[in-house]
Amino acid sequence: MAKMLVKILMFCFPICIIAYIVDMPLTLAIRQSQGGDTQVWNDIIENKIKSDILIYGSSRALNHIDPFILKDSTGMSAYNLGLSGQNFTMMKCRHDLIMSTRQVPKYIIFSLDPFTLDKRDDLYNCESFAPFLNEKIIRDATKKFKGFDFFDYNFPLIRYVGMGTEIILGIKQMLHLKYKKNTIFPRGFSPHYEMWNREFEKVREDRKQIDFADDSETVVAFEQFLDNSKKNGIKIIFVFSPVYKDGQSFIENFESKKKYFAELAKKYDLPFLDYTSDTLCSDKNYFFNSMHLNYVGANIFSKHLAHDVKPLMGLH
Amino acid sequence: MKLQNLFILLCSYFFYGCWDYRFLLLLIFSTYLDYFTGKKIAAARKKSIKKTWLLISVIVNLSFLGFFKYYNFFAFQFASILDFIGLHADVWTLKLILPVGISFYTFHGLSYVFDIYNEKFSPREKFMDYAVFVCFFPLLVAGPIERASHLLPQVERPRHFDYAKSINGLRQILWGLFKKVVIADNCAHYANMIFNDYRTHNGATLFLGAIFFSFQIYGDFSGYSDIALGVARLMGFELLKNFSYPYFSRDIAEFWRRWHMSLSSWFRDYLYIPLGGSKVSKAKQVRNTFIIFMVSGFWHGANWTFIFWGMLNAIYFLPLLLSENNRKNVNFDDYLSLSFMGKIKNAGNIFFTFFLTTIAWIFFRSPSMTVAFGYIMKMFSDHPFGRPNVFPVDILLLILFLVIVEWKGKLNHFALANFAPKYFVLRISFYYLIIVLIFVYSVKNQQFIYFQF
Numbered sequence: 001m002a003k004m005l006v007k008i009l010m011f012c013f014p015i016c017i018i019a020y021i022v023d024m025p026l027t028l029a030i031r032q033s034q035g036g037d038t039q040v041w042n043d044i045i046e047n048k049i050k051s052d053i054l055i056y057g058s059s060r061a062l063n064h065i066d067p068f069i070l071k072d073s074t075g076m077s078a079y080n081l082g083l084s085g086q087n088f089t090m091m092k093c094r095h096d097l098i099m100s101t102r103q104v105p106k107y108i109i110f111s112l113d114p115f116t117l118d119k120r121d122d123l124y125n126c127e128s129f130a131p132f133l134n135e136k137i138i139r140d141a142t143k144k145f146k147g148f149d150f151f152d153y154n155f156p157l158i159r160y161v162g163m164g165t166e167i168i169l170g171i172k173q174m175l176h177l178k179y180k181k182n183t184i185f186p187r188g189f190s191p192h193y194e195m196w197n198r199e200f201e202k203v204r205e206d207r208k209q210i211d212f213a214d215d216s217e218t219v220v221a222f223e224q225f226l227d228n229s230k231k232n233g234i235k236i237i238f239v240f241s242p243v244y245k246d247g248q249s250f251i252e253n254f255e256s257k258k259k260y261f262a263e264l265a266k267k268y269d270l271p272f273l274d275y276t277s278d279t280l281c282s283d284k285n286y287f288f289n290s291m292h293l294n295y296v297g298a299n300i301f302s303k304h305l306a307h308d309v310k311p312l313m314g315l316h
Numbered sequence: 317m318k319l320q321n322l323f324i325l326l327c328s329y330f331f332y333g334c335w336d337y338r339f340l341l342l343l344i345f346s347t348y349l350d351y352f353t354g355k356k357i358a359a360a361r362k363k364s365i366k367k368t369w370l371l372i373s374v375i376v377n378l379s380f381l382g383f384f385k386y387y388n389f390f391a392f393q394f395a396s397i398l399d400f401i402g403l404h405a406d407v408w409t410l411k412l413i414l415p416v417g418i419s420f421y422t423f424h425g426l427s428y429v430f431d432i433y434n435e436k437f438s439p440r441e442k443f444m445d446y447a448v449f450v451c452f453f454p455l456l457v458a459g460p461i462e463r464a465s466h467l468l469p470q471v472e473r474p475r476h477f478d479y480a481k482s483i484n485g486l487r488q489i490l491w492g493l494f495k496k497v498v499i500a501d502n503c504a505h506y507a508n509m510i511f512n513d514y515r516t517h518n519g520a521t522l523f524l525g526a527i528f529f530s531f532q533i534y535g536d537f538s539g540y541s542d543i544a545l546g547v548a549r550l551m552g553f554e555l556l557k558n559f560s561y562p563y564f565s566r567d568i569a570e571f572w573r574r575w576h577m578s579l580s581s582w583f584r585d586y587l588y589i590p591l592g593g594s595k596v597s598k599a600k601q602v603r604n605t606f607i608i609f610m611v612s613g614f615w616h617g618a619n620w621t622f623i624f625w626g627m628l629n630a631i632y633f634l635p636l637l638l639s640e641n642n643r644k645n646v647n648f649d650d651y652l653s654l655s656f657m658g659k660i661k662n663a664g665n666i667f668f669t670f671f672l673t674t675i676a677w678i679f680f681r682s683p684s685m686t687v688a689f690g691y692i693m694k695m696f697s698d699h700p701f702g703r704p705n706v707f708p709v710d711i712l713l714l715i716l717f718l719v720i721v722e723w724k725g726k727l728n729h730f731a732l733a734n735f736a737p738k739y740f741v742l743r744i745s746f747y748y749l750i751i752v753l754i755f756v757y758s759v760k761n762q763q764f765i766y767f768q769f
């Protein structure tokens with residue numbers, strides 16, 4: 001038995017050593033080889049985001065608000081930090097990273113959703129966080145979700161198990177081989193080119209309505225964020241971007257959610273732009289599902305938004 | 317030994333409880349039922365009393381299996397029949413969770429009582445030993461389906477650490493992991509992609525999708541079996557071999573002697589032979605063959621696709637049975653003495669058998685008969701020799717790697733059983749290569765297919 005244990009240890013020893021040595025270069029290579037969310041995380045960490053206007057929110061912010069249109073209209077540079085599948089908890093993580101780089105924006109356009117203050121247990125798109133677990137702020141934020149386990153946090157390379165494509169791209173990057181980077185988000189923006197995809201009809205076959213409950217901890221964190229932003233001189237603009245009309249009635253507490261955000265806006269003296277009654281909301285051609293505008297809708301909406309925020313920023 | 321068995325039993329219950337502790341009671345009840353009826357059968361003097369206890373065990377065991385696995389299937393079929401004759405019925409279906417491994421542990425228990433009834437085996441006094449035989453964790457959820465006469469004597473004697481066997485066990489675990497994590501899970505990704513959206517792909521892609529599924533199910537199930545056998549060997553047990561390079565078979569009869577061997581032999585011993593086996597007229601042999609294959613299909617799942625899969629295999633088997641060629645190809649040893657032309661012929665037979673098997677797997681994989689036939693029709697009619705729209709070169713190379721390694725090791729108990737390159741560095745490098753491949757190609761959240769059976 002002892003002989004076998006010794007042999008196993010001797011067999012594993014080089015693996016452990018190599019894993020520790022390879023972890024950092026592979027992590028950097030994966031970061032460099034990926035587009036999408038990873039590229040946005042890179043921009044934040046590498047202090048490349050020096051925009052006056054930052055767009056916060058979920059995939060609805062990511063897909064809906066075109067920073068180039070905002071820039072053309074306001075003359076101020078903008079960057080979209082919308083994070084797909086996430087509510088305020090992970091958005092706060094991005095905000096904390098931004099603040100740690102001391103690149104304080106002038107304006108934050110906060111795209112609100114019915115689920116902004118909701119709590120989800122799982123870490124959506126968990127893999128995209130793997131190369132950033134050595135960043136304390138991201139590491140701490142991910143610990144609030146079921147995504148990574150003890151081994152992922154404490155042992156080299158384990159967090160990349162199941163990420164074959166990313167590893168191979170990373171290796172190609174390390175070896176300076178040719179490869180195709182996945183989708184690039186220009187200034188964080190990711191328009192969606194699909195037309196109405198009938199996902200909503202499928203969901204409605206199973207459920208008549210859904211509702212979102214606020215998580216008390218997230219609510220407190222959100223109010224703290226509003227308070228601190230005010231103290232730091234950051235002007236926040238609340239935006240409720242279009243939701244397809246049937247999608248609005250599908251969410252049981254849709255109106256009360258909006259009402260709550262309107263009250264918060266009043267409490268913190270923030271402008272609240274609500275587009276849920278916009279004409280866009282009654283035409284499926286502008287959406288790819290009930291919650292998300294497609295690129296046509298996003299283009300029209302971004303122009304509306306750019307026009308509406310100008311006076312709020314003192315521009316004419 | 318008592319402590320060894322107690323430890324294994326507790327580990328096995330813990331392992332099963334981790335999935336769903338509520339079904340532990342069912343497992344314990346099923347175990348006790350067969351232990352108890354086994355004793356009663358042996359103690360009974362009259363044949364009729366023995367038969368009564370056997371029937372109690374069979375009926376209760378199959379009732380549990382039928383209730384959890386087949387209730388909804390029969391409820392739907394009943395409603396469809398009523399619908400067909402113009403009577404509308406709201407079927408009362410249940411959202412049942414299928415207890416993991418129920419098909420496996422039920423068959424373990426049944427083999428024990430059958431063997432006692434046939435006086436091939438005497439009942440065991442110690443419940444713990446019997447419980448270890450039924451619940452031994454490496455084989456509890458997906459086999460191999462053990463026989464009391466093979467495993468129980470190993471449970472009853474003390475086990476000592478054996479260096480050579482343990483190293484061999486580790487090697488088999490490593491190869492099993494490769495087959496599951498690298499081959500099966502990656503093939504699953506492409507097979508799912510193609511099968512789920514088969515209408516949008518051309519024939520060549522659908523053919524590739526079917527091949528991916530063939531390797532998915534092989535990698536998945538034989539990989540699990542390798543892991544189970546390897547883990548058991550580490551603890552001093554030798555489990556029944558479940559796979560013996562089935563895709564190198566030269567005809568369907570040989571394939572079924574090499575695929576899921578523990579289930580095939582179970583059906584042979586407890587169903588085919590009691591039905592008369594091959595010692596009856598040709599007509600009855602044909603009937604028995606169809607019964608065996610269709611029951612085997614139904615064992616895999618409550619769907620017409622599984623039954624048809626079984627029937628299709630019976631149809632494949634029929635010409636061999638009628639021409640009495642079903643035992644023509646038994647061992648791989650004769651490969652070595654073949655002439656060049658003989659090797660070419662053998663290769664042709666292997667490819668043809670693989671082709672037939674792959675066609676049959678389409679029924680196994682499809683959610684319904686309509687989808688399966690639609691898939692096959694499109695596969696042969698829409699540019700079957702065209703360029704596939706899905707062609708993952710790296711996965712195909714990994715499949716080729718698997719085939720080469722298995723071909724090289726086909727005369728051994730498992731592919732790496734006698735893996736001993738001359739140079740130590742080569743051997744170690746090969747193991748590291750497998751570990752790197754497992755790391756790079758592992759896919760998250762892929763279940764073992766056979767857990768659902």
